[in-house]
Amino acid sequence: MNIHEYQAKEILKKYGVAIQEGIVAESADGAVDAAKKLQEQTGTSWVVVKAQIHAGGRGKGKITGTEQRGVALAKSLDDVKTISANLIGGTLVTIQTGEAGKKVSKVLVAQDVYYPGASPTKEFYMSILLDRKEGKNVIIYSTEGGMDIEDVAHNTPELIHKEHIDPAIGLQPFQARKIAFNLGLTGEANKQMVKFVSNLYKAYIGTDSGMFEINPVLKTSDDKIIAVDAKVNFDDNGLIRHADQLALRDTSEEDPTEVEAGESNLNYVKLDGNVGCMVNGAGLAMATMDIIKLSGGDPANFLDVGGSANAKTVEAGFRIILKDPNVKAILINIFGGIVRCDRVAQGVVDAYQNIGNIPVPIIVRLQGTNAVEAKKLIDESGLKVFSAITLQEAADLVTQVLN
């Protein structure tokens, strides 16, 4: 689960990680108030106004139809008002949002941390994530902050460092020191970086996260080490013990159909093809999407109805798939193990009757437990449903109905 920058920073702060301070606002006037308050609290004169959306590349992204960037420096309260008014309610298109962009409903008014001082400022990169191959969490860091880390990894891989963490003992002080020295830091800044990394790792573990990315981490001109941006992704499985974190979910950032599917306990991902599918099991669901493609169609979705598929889940699945106007056919592929195929078949028949006229052809492939009874049920229902026994038959039917 992704959260906004302002939420991520609140979490980091709670764990003692120094951040670029800021106040979130939902209107231009609110942003001006936030700026005034921030000036009192931090002594900052300029502020940075940052659009809050679940996507990166905001600094280079623009609000549709304007030249307004997603992150902008405001040198006066008038600037704050103008920038915020441009951002809030606008649609921000960045390299990560796709052409449709994302609607901005909040801005973070943040302190200017690039103020001049005794030493030059310096940006670093730092992330914590799971290294699947090693089976351990790893801290990835680089002296090349503030830019796209994939470019750095590609052009200058020698500038990317990795520190794996032994889960039994956690991040050790010597590792934190190694990171600080590898980043070329001495004196007070070095000490501050040790503290920053140690607390960042505590936050990562404490929140059961799957990914932290702090880009940039900034050494200020007075040797503070702070998180200027923060991307936090929680491990969905970890949320079972973090009700407070679950409350940070912003469903307006997600596809509305996916949100609705989630409420029916269906695992659904919207795609842009023309054949909808409903399957039990994630692997078989992906395989079914592949079959659709090989049969001349394009999958309109991923939908795993899970191990407890029944008449109710089948009907919910139908309703969700049919919301997509691009869907020209639906393929139901159930391999019954514990799931009984005749129950699923009954679900198809019931859904047909409850939803009324389903305007697209439906191909039902039921295999495994009680498959024969299921086929009989479908065949005798009088519904205009194509039934198949093998996966190949189902694939051939997809080709047939599309032509």
Added chain:
Amino acid sequence: MPLICGKIYNTYMSVLVGKNSKVIVQGFTGSEGSFHAEQMIAYGTNVVGGVTPGKGGTMHLDRPVFNTVRDAVVKADADVSIIFVPPAFAADAIMEAADAGIKVIVCITEGIPVNDMVVAKNYIATKDCRLIGPNCPGVMTPGGAKVGIMPGFIFKEGRIGIVSKSGTLTYEAVDQLTKAGLGQSTAIGIGGDPIIGTSTKEAVELLMNDPDTDAIIMIGEIGGTMEADAAYWIKEHGTKPVVGFIAGQTAPAGRRMGHAGAIVGGADDTAAAKMKIMRECGIHVVESPAQLGAMMVKALEKTIA
């Protein structure tokens, strides 16, 4: 470091589990544990008891319930455990089984927090045991033992081994093989999570070394590098034909497709990239999952010819 010691191969005639396995169920008295324990017993698996903390000393499904896995090992000589414990407590159950001396631990539970599994995996690396899963359908040796949740009736005794990240896709492969007249030696469902006990490569290696297996079906998914690692190993050490498939050729990058581990992170872990490596390593790759059985028939014909 191999997690499994040589003596296990000698003790069991089949891979991982068999007729001689003494199986316990962790989470025995819960609804999932009860249901599947009954199914396993009906299949003929030697279930010697189960563990539910606080219910030790009672009986369930005519078998003893123990408070701890250690008790089950000492009193019932258990050497295989299957776990149906809820996600928040499942990593602990895995570590308890490993500490108690269980040799093969099969964890069915889906939804275990990733950082719990990081801890558990590193802990059990110091123990003499093998973990299968989590988030998997278990291990099945037709005619020997079912330590999992698969529908037993689709299997047939035979000589094809199966390694798969996915449950229902395994059933699909088994069904196609059975209908093609090919029985199965052992099916290993390794699980769809980012951190699992036994990798694709390790499972393939077990089947490659199994005298009762003639050929292998290897089913993977988008995400991670396990199938590529297995493919390179097969190229070096493979002695039996391998038929392969990767699910998710049409999955978009950056989206999690049901399984926690099924997400395309870069150019290397797409289905196309994995299938290319597998082909280059001599694996018979099918683009359509409907062709797994037919391809195996062909691959075996080539071997004999």
